[in-house]
Amino acid sequence: TTVVADTGDFNAMRTYAPRDATTNPSLILKAVQKPEYRSLVEETVAAHRGEPIDALCDRLLVRFGREILSIVPGRVSTEVDARLSFDTEGTIDKARALIALYEAAGVPRERVLVKIAATWEGIRAAERLENEDIRCNLTLLFSFPQAVACADAGVTLISPFVGRILDWYRKRDGVDFAPEEDPGVLSVRRIYGYFKRFGYQTEVMGASFRSTGQVLALAGCDLLTISPELLEQLRASEAPVERKLDPDRARAQAVERERFDE
Numbered sequence: 145t146t147v148v149a150d151t152g153d154f155n156a157m158r159t160y161a162p163r164d165a166t167t168n169p170s171l172i173l174k175a176v177q178k179p180e181y182r183s184l185v186e187e188t189v190a191a192h193r194g195e196p197i198d199a200l201c202d203r204l205l206v207r208f209g210r211e212i213l214s215i216v217p218g219r220v221s222t223e224v225d226a227r228l229s230f231d232t233e234g235t236i237d238k239a240r241a242l243i244a245l246y247e248a249a250g251v252p253r254e255r256v257l258v259k260i261a262a263t264w265e266g267i268r269a270a271e272r273l274e275n276e277d278i279r280c281n282l283t284l285l286f287s288f289p290q291a292v293a294c295a296d297a298g299v300t301l302i303s304p305f306v307g308r309i310l311d312w313y314r315k316r317d318g319v320d321f322a323p324e325e326d327p328g329v330l331s332v333r334r335i336y337g338y339f340k341r342f343g344y345q346t347e348v349m350g351a352s353f354r355s356t357g358q359v360l361a362l363a364g365c366d367l368l369t370i371s372p373e374l375l376e377q378l379r380a381s382e383a384p385v386e387r388k389l390d391p392d393r394a395r396a397q398a399v400e401r402e403r404f405d406e
């Protein structure tokens with residue numbers, strides 16, 4: 145399992161040596177408000193004074209993305225504005241604009257995943273972007289059919305959510321779930337098992353975690369994106385994170401469970 149840091153706070157991820165990192169607009173918003181990044185934000189805004197607010201926001205997303213890429217050896221995910229979630233052409237334009245900003249700063253497009261909501265319109269946009277070698281991470285993914293539609297469209301990576309599914313069931317039923325019965329965990333296992341069984345190339349990255357129990361229950365998934373708070377809790381417990389996330393055992397278990405479920 146590849147460990148991915150789920151944060152815009154790049155200083156906070158240094159300790160955990162993640163391979164990749166994921167951001168979203170609320171994570172970046174949280175980061176830009178931290179005093180330690182004030183000069184970076186001011187410098188970016190000053191350099192582009194007079195540009196429309198949306199363009200300045202893109203500049204900040206990419207500026208933070210570049211800082212992250214100076215720490216992680218792999219890829220950073222930068223998200224397209226949620227207001228474009230039902231607009232295929234708008235999503236394509238925004239993804240091209242973000243990639244152009246990265247490339248203008250010397251970052252090769254292979255190091256960036258454009259994060260797009262896994263709506264019908266988002267999936268169609270990603271299908272076209274992948275044909276232009278713009279790699280996509282399809283997010284806000286809560287269901288098996290969304291996952292299969294993304295894989296059929298040939299997207300590089302999907303982020304099936306765990307915590308938000310659990311949040312919904314917890315609220316609806318007023319009860320908690322052990323990790324082995326957690327509906328969010330089961331959703332990711334089903335998707336992962338199906339992809340491996342039928343040889344889909346799309347990478348599966350569990351996202352939106354609420355506890356270390358959920359993270360460990362998905363050991364073996366291709367990637368897991370984890371907040372610095374949960375990474376710290378995992379580090380503080382005994383065995384190294386990599387060993388807890390034993391890929392071989394968990395992959396075999398996931399495929400077996402998928403067979404059993406059918």
Ligand code: E4P
Nearest residue numbers: 150166168303307308351352
């Ligand atoms: C990661 O890609 C997602 O943006 C993130 O994990 C969402 O988590 P949340 O449900 O805590 O917002």
